[in-house]
Amino acid sequence: MAHFQRAELDGVPIYWADCPTGPLTASLGFRVGRVDEELRFAGITHLVEHLVMSTLGMPEYEHNAVVEDKRTLFYATGSAEDVIAFLHAVVDGLTHLPIDRIAHERKILRAEDDRLDPGITELLRGLRFGPVGHGVIATHQLGLESLEPGHVTEWANTRFTAQNAALWLTGPIPDGLRLALPSGEPFPIPEPRAIEWLRLPAFFAGPPGGVAISIVGARWGGLSAAIAIAERRLQRRLRHERGLVYYIQADSDPLTRDVAEAVIAPSVHRTMYPTYGIRSCESSTTSVAPDRRTRSSSRTVSGSAERSVIRLHVPAGSTSRSSITFWARLFVNRPTCSPLTSS
Numbered sequence: 001m002a003h004f005q006r007a008e009l010d011g012v013p014i015y016w017a018d019c020p021t022g023p024l025t026a027s028l029g030f031r032v033g034r035v036d037e038e039l040r041f042a043g044i045t046h047l048v049e050h051l052v053m054s055t056l057g058m059p060e061y062e063h064n065a066v067v068e069d070k071r072t073l074f075y076a077t078g079s080a081e082d083v084i085a086f087l088h089a090v091v092d093g094l095t096h097l098p099i100d101r102i103a104h105e106r107k108i109l110r111a112e113d114d115r116l117d118p119g120i121t122e123l124l125r126g127l128r129f130g131p132v133g134h135g136v137i138a139t140h141q142l143g144l145e146s147l148e149p150g151h152v153t154e155w156a157n158t159r160f161t162a163q164n165a166a167l168w169l170t171g172p173i174p175d176g177l178r179l180a181l182p183s184g185e186p187f188p189i190p191e192p193r194a195i196e197w198l199r200l201p202a203f204f205a206g207p208p209g210g211v212a213i214s215i216v217g218a219r220w221g222g223l224s225a226a227i228a229i230a231e232r233r234l235q236r237r238l239r240h241e242r243g244l245v246y247y248i249q250a251d252s253d254p255l256t257r258d259v260a261e262a263v264i265a266p267s268v269h270r271t272m273y274p275t276y277g278i279r280s281c282e283s284s285t286t287s288v289a290p291d292r293r294t295r296s297s298s299r300t301v302s303g304s305a306e307r308s309v310i311r312l313h314v315p316a317g318s319t320s321r322s323s324i325t326f327w328a329r330l331f332v333n334r335p336t337c338s339p340l341t342s343s
Contacts, residue, residue, distance in 0.1 A: 010179040011162035016169035025170045026083045027075035028090060028179075032159040034069050035190055039131045041151060043109060043141025045072055048156050050105040052093035061086070069137050070189055072160075080174040087167075091180055094160045099149045106144050113141045120249065120265045124214035127204050133190045134255055158184055192216065192255045212249075212265035219260035224252045227262045238266055 007014045032045055046067045052074070053065050061078030063086055076086035118126065118138045126138020161184025194200070194216075217223050231250030238245045249265040 007173060009167075009173060009177065010181065011183065012165050012167055012179045012181065014167045014169065014173060016172060018172060019170045022170070023077050024080050024083050024174070025075065025077040026087060026167065027073050028087060028165065028167050029074075030072045030160050030165050031070070031187055031189070032164065033067055033071050034136050035134050036159070036187065037136055037143070039136060039139065039142060041143040041147065041155075042136055042139055043113070043144045044147055044152060044155050045159070046109055046141060047102070047105060047144065047147060047152055048072075048094075048097070048160065049074075050109060051097050051099075051101055051152070052090055054101055054105060055093040055098060056086070056089050059086070069134070080171075083169075084174055084177050087177060087179065091178075094156055095180070095182060097153060097156055099153065102147070102149060102152065106147075109141060109144055113144070120210065120212045121214075121251065121253070121261075121263050124212060124263060125261070128194050128198070128214065128216070129192060130195045134192045157182055159187065161185070189256045192259055192261075210265055210267055212263060215262045216255070216259065217262070219254050219256075219258055223260055223262055227252050227264065230264055234264070234266055 004015055004017050007016070034042070034045065037044055049065050049067050049072055056063070059082070061076060061082040063074075063076035063078075065072070065074045074086075074090045076083055078086070122137045126135045129135030131139050160181065162179065162181040163184050163186050165179075165181060167179065215223075227250050231248050234245075234248045234250075238248070245267045247267055249263065249267070252260050252262045254260045
């Protein structure tokens with residue numbers, strides 16, 4: 001088993017493991033993503049990433065970049081020389097952004113944004129947090145039309161710095177590598193804050209397509225275990241026994257170091273809503289644990305999460321809301337839930 005080692009180069013922390021076989025892979029990450037963007041500037045991180053990648057041309061080695069909710073990654077796989085060339089090009093692109101390409105890259109990003117709609121997880125975060133912080137990912141990149149060169153340059157100079165970066169490698173640091181990023185300060189992940197007037201637990205009737213539940217709680221093994229148990233129960237009941245769904249989406253994603261969000265979303269077909277599809281979801285999630293010890297554990301989980309539930313209920317055609325309500329009692333032992341309305 002490879003042992004991870006830590007080093008530092010030009011102020012950037014580096015984590016690497018000596019993997020004796022295969023090409024070298026490197027990923028240069030920055031603690032900046034969509035959670036950091038104001039709604040009026042939504043898409044600015046993605047625009048910076050596109051501008052940087054446009055300077056690379058079309059090298060033969062494998063490479064790419066991605067903007068996530070909390071981080072931005074530039075990564076490549078190839079020979080040591082390939083990886084050095086890639087990282088040097090990324091750093092040079094960040095410090096010398098091709099501002100003259102903003103209009104061109106804006107068109108590409110607009111086309112990309114138009115074909116991608118927020119998924120269930122993104123929609124639930126938007127309902128909980130609103131169009132700020134952790135909820136921005138529920139929106140399209142609305143700032144693309146109004147971003148000026150000065151906005152983009154300042155974002156790159158302050159967020160893509162050595163103190164806000166980290167590099168990992170699948171081998172020792174290659175000779176000749178430099179990371180001449182500007183100096184700056186680290187940016188912590190914003191704290192997840194629900195909409196002030198939101199009373200939880202709550203539900204929201206959304207567009208047709210399925211049902212889902214979101215739970216926010218302490219980031220620990222108990223939450224992940226409970227979600228895994230729920231996924232297995234739902235998969236057995238709704239797919240293998242009833243044939244109602246194709247899959248169960250059940251994910252636990254960290255929002256910060258200490259807080260995580262869990263999402264459960266059975267892919268119930270809309271034609272089955274009026275019959276017994278949702279009632280099967282209800283009975284499958286009423287009790288997570290098969291024995292007393294696990295039930296006790298689930299009560300512990302609910303202590304930190306019971307008031308952090310948002311259910312997304314999806315009506316189909318003329319089907320009434322009551323006939324499709326997803327009464328998921330995984331963490332909330334209540335027969336009903338509060339509406340998502342202002343007080």
